Amino acid sequence: MSPAGIFLILLVKSCHAQCRHWLTPEFHFASNRILQGHVFQTKTVSSAVGCGRDCSMDQQCASFNYNASSHLCELNNKTRLQSPCTFVEKQGVFYFEGKKTSAGADGSRAFSIVGQPAQQSSNYTNWFAGKAVDGSSSTTKNYCSHTLDEQAPWWRVDLGEDHCISKVRILNRAGSTSRRLTGAVVRAGDNTTVTNNPTCGSPVTAAQAKPSGGTIEFDCCPELRARYISVDIPSKSILQLCEVTVEEIPIDHCPGKSSGE
Numbered sequence: 462m463s464p465a466g467i468f469l470i471l472l473v474k475s476c477h478a479q480c481r482h483w484l485t486p487e488f489h490f491a492s493n494r495i496l497q498g499h500v501f502q503t504k505t506v507s508s509a510v511g512c513g514r515d516c517s518m519d520q521q522c523a524s525f526n527y528n529a530s531s532h533l534c535e536l537n538n539k540t541r542l543q544s545p546c547t548f549v550e551k552q553g554v555f556y557f558e559g560k561k562t563s564a565g566a567d568g569s570r571a572f573s574i575v576g577q578p579a580q581q582s583s584n585y586t587n588w589f590a591g592k593a594v595d596g597s598s599s600t601t602k603n604y605c606s607h608t609l610d611e612q613a614p615w616w617r618v619d620l621g622e623d624h625c626i627s628k629v630r631i632l633n634r635a636g637s638t639s640r641r642l643t644g645a646v647v648r649a650g651d652n653t654t655v656t657n658n659p660t661c662g663s664p665v666t667a668a669q670a671k672p673s674g675g676t677i678e679f680d681c682c683p684e685l686r687a688r689y690i691s692v693d694i695p696s697k698s699i700l701q702l703c704e705v706t707v708e709e710i711p712i713d714h715c716p717g718k719s720s721g722e
């Protein structure tokens with residue numbers, strides 16, 4: 462049986478009513494994963510169950526990491542969804558969060574940018590910038606943006622105010638021209654000159670651009686405070702986008718900035 466299975470059986474056997482709120486279908490468990498940088502208490506316990514019990518009884522505890530060889534129990538004051546960039550792979554440790562704090566309104570979530578003002582470096586006929594935020598998941602003509610074939614084409618949407626961006630997704634065009642997206646860079650920030658803003662994830666690879674009508678994901682790590690989301694290709698190319706969608710975390714959880722702005 463997997464460590465996960467053993468852990469759950471132990472938890473059920475030893476917890477009873479005391480930590481019932483952990484034992485719901487809404488819990489989240491991950492092997493070989495750890496949430497880094499949000500530990501507010503560390504202790505050595507005899508088993509994962511003890512770690513879970515300690516967490517469930519502490520108001521501040523949102524999730525925990527448990528190292529099965531050292532029996533080190535780390536209580537976190539955030540969940541993976543509140544800080545997706547710090548949820549990383551680590552062998553021999555597991556991560557657990559219960560219902561009390563799981564997902565929901567507090568985590569990384571999609572928000573609509575449909576209809577937000579968008580611009581691009583040039584227009585190819587009527588494939589305007591706004592078509593990448595028209596709410597349509599169609600990957601054909603009339604539902605995608607498209608620049609001319611030019612040096613360093615770019616596209617940018619204005620969110621109107623700062624959001625803390627955790628993820629961006631691009632829906633690529635259908636057909637063999639999907640390959641044109643190779644090398645595209647996603648950015649998020651407050652500068653209207655898109656190339657002054659930090660990047661999310663890595664430039665699109667040829668393999669990512671190949672699937673017709675494919676979806677490509679970009680993780681912004683750390684999460685970025687941004688009014689503008691953009692895509693640019695730093696060479697002579699055509700930039701075409703069928704839809705751009707984003708996820709955010711609550712702005713008061715945004716890393717690297719003091720609160721109250």
Ligand SMILES: *[C@@H]1O[C@H](CO)[C@@H](O)[C@H](O)[C@H]1NC(C)=O
Binds near residue numbers: 500
């Ligand atoms: C959460 O824990 C970190 C230490 O990892 C600490 O710096 C931070 O102040 C804590 N946040 C809250 C809201 O308690």
Ligand SMILES: *[C@@H]1O[C@H](CO)[C@@H](O)[C@H](O)[C@H]1NC(C)=O
Binds near residue numbers: 551552
């Ligand atoms: C878990 O504990 C073992 C034994 O102390 C240690 O060697 C290992 O590095 C720890 N793993 C992590 C990810 O901290």
Ligand SMILES: *[C@@H]1O[C@H](CO)[C@@H](O)[C@H](O)[C@H]1NC(C)=O
Binds near residue numbers: 581582583584589
């Ligand atoms: C593209 O067309 C739109 C809609 O007519 C226009 O507002 C925008 O200024 C044009 N962009 C460029 C770069 O010419």
Ligand SMILES: *[C@@H]1O[C@H](CO)[C@@H](O)[C@H](O)[C@H]1NC(C)=O
Binds near residue numbers: 651652653654657
């Ligand atoms: C945008 O970047 C330029 C060049 O670094 C800088 O001079 C300008 O102040 C920036 N604008 C904003 C709004 O940050």
